[in-house]
Amino acid sequence: MAETHPIPPKAARLPLNFDPAALQEDLAALGSGEWVAHFNTGFFSGDWSGAALRAVAGSANAMVADTHQGEFSDTTLLGRCNHLRGVVESFKCPLRSVRLLRLTAGSNIREHRDYDLGYDAGEVRVHVPVITNPGVEFFLDGKRIIMNEGECWYLDLNRPHRVRNRGESDRIHLVIDCQLNDWLRGMIAEATPDEGSESGFEPFRRLVLSESAMQEELGAITDRGIFLSHAVELGRKHGFDFLEDDVEAALQDARRKWMERWIA
Incomplete structure (x- = not known):
């Protein structure tokens, strides 16, 4: 064998x-x-x-x-x-x-x-x-x-x-x-x-998922560039250090998982 x-x-x-x-x-x-x-x-x-x-x-x-x-x-x-x-x-x-x-x-x-x-x-x-x-x-x-x-x-x-x-x-x-x-x-x-x-973005993401007001604040932004910069600014206000690239990567990962779910 x-x-x-x-x-x-x-x-x-x-x-x-x-x-x-x-x-x-x-x-x-x-x-x-x-x-x-x-x-x-x-x-x-x-x-x-x-x-x-x-x-x-x-x-x-x-x-x-x-x-x-x-x-x-x-x-x-x-x-x-x-x-x-x-x-x-x-x-x-x-x-x-x-x-x-x-x-x-x-x-x-x-x-x-x-x-x-x-x-x-x-x-x-x-x-x-x-x-x-x-x-x-x-x-x-x-x-x-x-x-x-x-x-x-x-x-x-x-x-x-x-x-x-x-x-x-x-x-x-x-x-x-x-x-x-x-x-x-x-x-x-x-x-x-x-x-x-994990990156500084992950604990921030969990905070957003637990706070409806933050979800509404970010969800109201339709421009992708403004969304990325505002997410970074909001994260820093709450003590989290991450970059726009981290947010972009998370968005791409969520989109990829959604596509894989439906393709499968």
């Missing part, structure tokens, strides 16, 4: 750790021209860019992670980054795209799903934070996951997720797309699950 492995949680810290100072040294090998703007321009505001370490045909300018575009191979940039190459070589599984992804201060990646990634699909994405700060907010399924420099994280990015860098410095992650094999399944099985913490 074939060996079976438990289905992993939505987020888990793998039993791998890397020296963030050494990884940050490798960033000096990157010139400003080697950072390429992310192709999904509709998914973000601000500056979201990347540098390819492993890409289709080994092209350092290829940011597409789609396996249908061709075969993946190391880029010349990876050869100049000894410490990052050591991280990549520590993965004893077939690798596809490997990128450094940079989200500058004040930038925002809107909520989305990566439908081509998933444990059941046989391909997963791993994140290794190289540079981060306390102002980075990564939400997966509405829960905030805090990833520290040098850690290694498995994330189920088939689920809704979004990122906002509210700090004053860049957030740079090494992002590795891996094909599942027994080694990686074993690493995920040994990982430390993290259920995350």
Whole structure:
């Protein structure tokens, strides 16, 4: 009988750790021209860019992670980054795209799903934070996951997720797309699950559901932009810290659940 492995949680810290100072040294090998703007321009505001370490045909300018575009191979940039190459070589599984992804201060990646990634699909994405700060907010399924420099994280990015860098410095992650094999399944099985913490919007939402006056106040607003800004203002009056993006994500999630209910 074939060996079976438990289905992993939505987020888990793998039993791998890397020296963030050494990884940050490798960033000096990157010139400003080697950072390429992310192709999904509709998914973000601000500056979201990347540098390819492993890409289709080994092209350092290829940011597409789609396996249908061709075969993946190391880029010349990876050869100049000894410490990052050591991280990549520590993965004893077939690798596809490997990128450094940079989200500058004040930038925002809107909520989305990566439908081509998933444990059941046989391909997963791993994140290794190289540079981060306390102002980075990564939400997966509405829960905030805090990833520290040098850690290694498995994330189920088939689920809704979004990122906002509210700090004053860049957030740079090494992002590795891996094909599942027994080694990686074993690493995920040994990982430390993290259920995350809810955003400031969730307790505010519960307060609104318990207060008819607040429901009427918000329900009377028909303009979406005004609704978003007023919800944030009302939340702050009651001591809750969240952004318009959090409200928008909640509206999208409610709409998605409604559609799934009726489609099913």
